Amino acid sequence: MTRALNDFFAEIGHFAQMFWDVLRWTPRRPWDFGELLNQMVRVGVLSLPVVLLTALFTGAVMALQTYGVLARVNAESFTGSIIALSMVRELAAVLAALMIAGRCGSAMGAELGTMRVTQQIDALEVLATNPVHYLVVPRVWATTIVLPLLVVLSNVVGIYGGYLVSVVLMGANPVSYIDRSFQFMELADVTSGLIKAAVFGFIIALIGCLKGYRTRGGAKGVGNSTTKAVVAASISVLIVDFFLTKILF
Amino acid sequence: MGPMVGEESVQEGAAPEATWAGAGRARIELRDVHKSFGPKHVLRGLDLTVRDGDSLVILGGSGTGKSVLVQHLIGLMRPDRGSVLVDGEDLAALSSAELTTLRQRFGMSFQEGALFDSLTVFDNVGFLLERLGTMTRAEIRDRVFECLELVRLEGTAQRLPSELSGGMRRRVGFARAIAHKPEILLFDEPNTGLDPVTSAVIDELIIRMREKLHSTTVTITHDLRSAFTIATRLVLLHQGQIAAEGTPEEMQASEDGRVQQFLSGEAHGPLTDDEEAEREARRE
Numbered sequence: 068m069t070r071a072l073n074d075f076f077a078e079i080g081h082f083a084q085m086f087w088d089v090l091r092w093t094p095r096r097p098w099d100f101g102e103l104l105n106q107m108v109r110v111g112v113l114s115l116p117v118v119l120l121t122a123l124f125t126g127a128v129m130a131l132q133t134y135g136v137l138a139r140v141n142a143e144s145f146t147g148s149i150i151a152l153s154m155v156r157e158l159a160a161v162l163a164a165l166m167i168a169g170r171c172g173s174a175m176g177a178e179l180g181t182m183r184v185t186q187q188i189d190a191l192e193v194l195a196t197n198p199v200h201y202l203v204v205p206r207v208w209a210t211t212i213v214l215p216l217l218v219v220l221s222n223v224v225g226i227y228g229g230y231l232v233s234v235v236l237m238g239a240n241p242v243s244y245i246d247r248s249f250q251f252m253e254l255a256d257v258t259s260g261l262i263k264a265a266v267f268g269f270i271i272a273l274i275g276c277l278k279g280y281r282t283r284g285g286a287k288g289v290g291n292s293t294t295k296a297v298v299a300a301s302i303s304v305l306i307v308d309f310f311l312t313k314i315l316f
Numbered sequence: 317m318g319p320m321v322g323e324e325s326v327q328e329g330a331a332p333e334a335t336w337a338g339a340g341r342a343r344i345e346l347r348d349v350h351k352s353f354g355p356k357h358v359l360r361g362l363d364l365t366v367r368d369g370d371s372l373v374i375l376g377g378s379g380t381g382k383s384v385l386v387q388h389l390i391g392l393m394r395p396d397r398g399s400v401l402v403d404g405e406d407l408a409a410l411s412s413a414e415l416t417t418l419r420q421r422f423g424m425s426f427q428e429g430a431l432f433d434s435l436t437v438f439d440n441v442g443f444l445l446e447r448l449g450t451m452t453r454a455e456i457r458d459r460v461f462e463c464l465e466l467v468r469l470e471g472t473a474q475r476l477p478s479e480l481s482g483g484m485r486r487r488v489g490f491a492r493a494i495a496h497k498p499e500i501l502l503f504d505e506p507n508t509g510l511d512p513v514t515s516a517v518i519d520e521l522i523i524r525m526r527e528k529l530h531s532t533t534v535t536i537t538h539d540l541r542s543a544f545t546i547a548t549r550l551v552l553l554h555q556g557q558i559a560a561e562g563t564p565e566e567m568q569a570s571e572d573g574r575v576q577q578f579l580s581g582e583a584h585g586p587l588t589d590d591e592e593a594e595r596e597a598r599r600e
């Protein structure tokens with residue numbers, strides 16, 4: 068028990084150290100905008116299909132679920148409002164974050180882990196290059212920038228998924244459905260979702276890189292790091308989401 | 317006075333390495349360095365000084381901690397106890413940014429190559445030159461091809477490390493280590509697994525680095541012929557300490573049973589007895 072507690076606080080310590088290192092090394096030269104762009108493409112463009120598919124079907128399923136229930140109390144005209152607000156405030160960011168954790172957090176853990184066990188990270192240090200500066204800084208900021216962009220698109224696609232199901236399958240009126248979708252929405256709803264997304268992006272990449280960076284013990288170690296990166300990043304997203312929601316609303 | 321100094325250095329032909337300013341000052345000092353991995357006590361109060369212009373060769377059996385020792389010299393590993401000084405500066409007292417800058421004085425090739433597998437051979441060798449940003453593109457290109465030519469790999473510039481054999485990767489690692497003409501070079505088994513001719517080429521390069529560029533070199537090798545070719549000084553690592561130390565001539569003539577056993581490659585002798593005794597002691 069005390070052992071587990073010790074490990075937990077050690078993890079927090081490593082996270083804080085890496086967090087601080089990333090902030091400290093970010094402004095230093097040389098600035099590698101090419102690598103930042105490269106990572107943005109890897110995280111953003113390559114994850115786009117899976118993230119949008121998730122949003123589309125989440126919107127669609129929500130429509131199936133809420134339309135029927137709301138119809139029992141003659142409130143089915145609010146389906147659009149519920150879907151739009153849930154997507155924008157909460158679901159688009161969390162679901163995209165979980166997908167990115169699985170897809171990119173794990174990839175970062177595996178990539179940096181492999182570099183660690185094959186001494187490529189040592190080689191970076193020997194070549195007068197700080198590994199956090201070279202490897203972690205571009206990955207973390209790329210994910211922080213890209214995740215909100217993905218969420219903007221997710222919002223649109225998720226709301227469209229709800230619209231499709233409501234209008235085509237449930238026979239809702241298209242014009243009033245669209246009206247209702249945006250009737251109660253405020254700008255703060257959208258920005259809070261985007262702020263969440265940025266924070267999630269930062270955390271996912273930081274944890275993925277941290278697990279890779281601290282890998283020990285060969286191919287097996289890399290496998291462990293990859294798994295840990297996904298689990299730790301996903302859980303952190305859900306926990307941080309609770310506190311952010313509490314703060315932002 | 318001038319001519320006399322000249323005469324003296326001619327007469328002192330036995331020490332041709334001591335002919336440039338600053339030769340002989342300590343570049344790296346290890347003081348009472350201890351390092352353990354779990355229960356395994358690898359370095360046990362090791363003292364070692366690497367002097368400017370030395371070509372130091374580290375001998376020792378597999379798993380005695382030669383690679384661990386070399387990684388301490390450049391701050392890749394931190395001692396549990398004791399200190400490492402580079403040009404008089406204690407590595408433990410440096411910030412990560414200061415350590416990064418200090419490492420520009422070093423070049424190191426790793427036992428397993430440690431090439432960046434996402435970069436081409438060209439980008440691997442030119443990595444630090446690109447980062448430093450003090451050379452033009454054309455200068456970097458020339459220097460990279462010069463280094464690749466030195467290790468006889470000029471045809472591989474655009475290949476990825478995964479497309480090379482183990483021996484080729486090791487030579488690319490060697491080229492990457494010398495590309496920025498560092499003052500101090502660390503080579504971890506640079507010619508293990510190479511054919512005799514290529515191995516001799518590497519030996520010659522190490523000698524040339526020292527004689528032409530006045531680099532200080534530290535080389536780990538199992539190959540005794542190459543050790544005695546390149547060394548101005550040899551040390552034998554045994555049970556976490558420097559068991560013996562001397563010039564090639566002194567080592568050849570050494571009365572120390574452990575040196576004799578290592579040089580003659582006997583399966584039984586003081587070296588193996590010590591290890592046996594240690595295993596016994598651990599069992600009890």
Ligand SMILES: Nc1ncnc2c1ncn2[C@@H]1O[C@H](COP(=O)(O)OP(=O)(O)O)[C@@H](O)[C@H]1O
Binds near residue numbers: 353376380382383385
């Ligand atoms: N990073 C590490 N973690 C745990 N043990 C290590 C590590 N590096 C080296 N060792 C152990 O230290 C001992 C010496 O290793 P090494 O220096 O690689 O030997 P060699 O003299 O063959 O180069 C070995 O027993 C090895 O298992």
Ligand SMILES: [Mg+2]
Binds near residue numbers: 382383384427504
């Ligand atoms: Mg070794």
